[in-house]
Amino acid sequence: MGMRAADEARAEAISAKIILIFKGKTMKRTKILLAGTVAALAFANVAHAQRGTDGDLKILFWQAVSTLNPYLSGGTKEIYSASLTIEPLARYDETGKLTPWLVTEIPTVDNGGVAKDMKSITWKLKPGVKWSDGSAFTAEDVVFTWQYCTAPDGGCAQKAQFEGITNVEAVDPLTVKVSFAEPKYYPYGAFVGAQQPIIQKAQFKDCVGAKAPGCTSANFGPIGTGPFVVKEFKPNDVITFTANANYRDAAKPAFASVTLKGGGDAASAARAVLETGEYDYAWNMQVEPEVLATMLKAGKGTLVTAFGTQVERINLNWTNPDPKLGDKRSTVEGGKHPALSDPAVRKALSIAIDRDIIDEAGYGEAGKPTCNIVPAPDAYVSTANDWCLKQDIEGANKLLDQAGWKKGADGIRAKDGVKLSFLYQTSTNSVRQGTQALVKDWWQQIGVASELRNVSASVFFGGDPASPDTFQKFYADVEMYTNNFDGTDPEKYLAEWLCNKIPSPANGWQGQNIPRYCNPEYDKIIAELSKTADLGKRAELAKKANDMLTAEGAHIPLIHRGQISSHSVKLSGVKMNAWDSELWNAADWSRKK
């Protein structure tokens, strides 16, 4: 406690000094902001606030953070925690709208920022932005960020976002031009969103390529332009931040420091915020709704939900996972799945499921039944597959009867010696195991047996090519997990189901086409999508692709999941964001007095 008080005092002293220096500038900025509408309101609330007056902000991430360099880890927890420090050029706001962050405006064809041939985009940086060490933020840093992530042998986790970029150049210290090989009809990929923040050239210049993981001090304490500065980083434990003395808004952040604690589980994190009030904010409350309801009764905190693009789905394996196939298991070479290659089986499995009950039992407010793999934004949401929303056990039974799958003495359907008995795997999580039990019960009713298996999340999602239990290897008949896409444009995401993205030993199981779906017609739609600029036409094509995936049964979409987090009732300014980092506007957070 003594230490924290001392920190606060110091931070206050620093902020007082800063306010004196920047007084003139703040006045001017106040005027500009007041001219704006929404921003004026937000500012008015904290107009009298000073930097660092609200003490320590305590955040709980029940998955501990292992690095603060999002380019070396694709993990959500790393990306979110790093977003307190390092920032991208533009962000998505809580409605999914692109918002300029370190730039003056969003480049478009109309304002000349995007070339008419769609082969380049030019960003204009905000003048006067400083790194937390006091040096100027320039276009060179943006160029360096691109070089850093695309360096050979670098193993950059966000490399896909820089695909198709031929050059990034600093036209002048405040202008960056990004050039593409092909016309890019959605050019807001690179440097947009929490996944690709700008890192400081001076700090990382010796950490390029194979040397990147070795630069511990830089990776654990990146210098940024954001509201907070890393003070101490204990991997997989606690991170402490202090307010950035050089932050561009002299009145922000309201908090003098941030303590971001990692570890535990979702339920205890929820308890720490909602019931005991020990923490101000906790991320990702994947806990049964009735448990949260009990905790909410204490009145210490509230839940915030935002619906992004997460969909809990059951992937059906189109290839044969039989262990007898050895190395050819779950690969295209191993042949088709003996039962799941029948479209009638795939459809019957889908309509046997009552998505409303799954939602009620496991998700509550944080979920909506869906039949789409692209559940948002609204322009891309299709209704063509809504037949699957209604459970139809009888219809499923009839479908299987017609397809020649006859019930045996044990009540399990079979055809030509192939039994409808599936290994159903997912990660270990009580909500997922509950869903497994429900689905098993419904499938039982249509004569389909299932064997449940749950794998520890760190193994299942770990991507270790040596483990047989990863979701990429898919050594099971069906598997369930959640996936989503970044930003608001689904093109890249829909391209995951292309024939050439099927995981196999040849590509180190790295493809994203987990169901091993392959349809040349689908590939054609995606090729067309990538060449279409008109937004209405894009939406149409995206819907067509989405419909095809569900109708053909590449997967069974279950629940459109919201991101659900909790914060103390005393914390104000939280704008839950599913399109960017949840902590995206932490500079605006303050404590209610």
Add this chain to the structure above:
Amino acid sequence: MTDAVIDQPVTAKPEIETPSILFWRKFRKHKGGVAGLVVFALIVLIVYVGPFIHTIDPNKIDIRAKNQGPSWKHPFGTDNLGHDMLAQVMAGGQISLAVGLTAMLLALLLGTLVGVLSGYFRKLDGPLMRLTDLFLALPLLPLLLVIIMLFRDTLRAAFGPETGIFILIVFVIGVTSWMHTARIVRGDVLAVKSQEFIVAAKSSGMREHRIVLRHILPNVLSSIMVSATLGIAAAIITESALSFLGLGFPSDFPTWGRLLFDGANFLQLTPSRVFWPGLAISLTVLSVNYIGDAVRDALDPRTQAR
């Protein structure tokens, strides 16, 4: 068994009673042991006979009747998917007891074997104890991961998912928990070995395996019994830890440990979800401990003179 009486060299005066009656007479004197036996028998009875009286299928889902408190239809209430908790506790008990007892027996067998051999035969002492150290030093979880990764699919193909995973779990728990028993037994054997009656038995030309079986084992039985009772508890708990990591039984196989783990979040809402499996584990462990205590007292040759 009859010549056992004649051979019994420690028995001071000839008894009319057979050893089993003698054992029972002594066991009965230990009140805690009798109570433990009654409770344990009751648990076994409920777990195995109960499902014939309370006939709800433990895996039957009735989502409309979720999170219910105790009622006549569901005496232990229901969980968040509408599973009947009494049926789940009974089904879980069958698995937990079977795993606990079998794994304990395996660990005991291995531990006693290694302990007696290394305590009695000087030449084997070094290598066997280093082996024990090796097993103690092995990081348990990575080892389990490897074992399960290597053998899961083979066993699943050979015995089916349920029996396959049962064999695997019993084996894994047994093979990784015999070391403490081995060390304790070795220590006891070393102490007993140097006593006069062993020297007497040796000088009378008794074969070594008979010395071990007749004289050493009864004298170290007390510590074996204590290990055994602790072993059951440890096995039940290890099994639940494995299930939690997704390495144990599939999630639709209730075991006491898993029920306890799943129910923990619902402690405020439906306390019976945690109470009953928790009580079952505690009572089982406690009663087995008392039984072990009484059996030790009854078998210990040193208490025979009393």
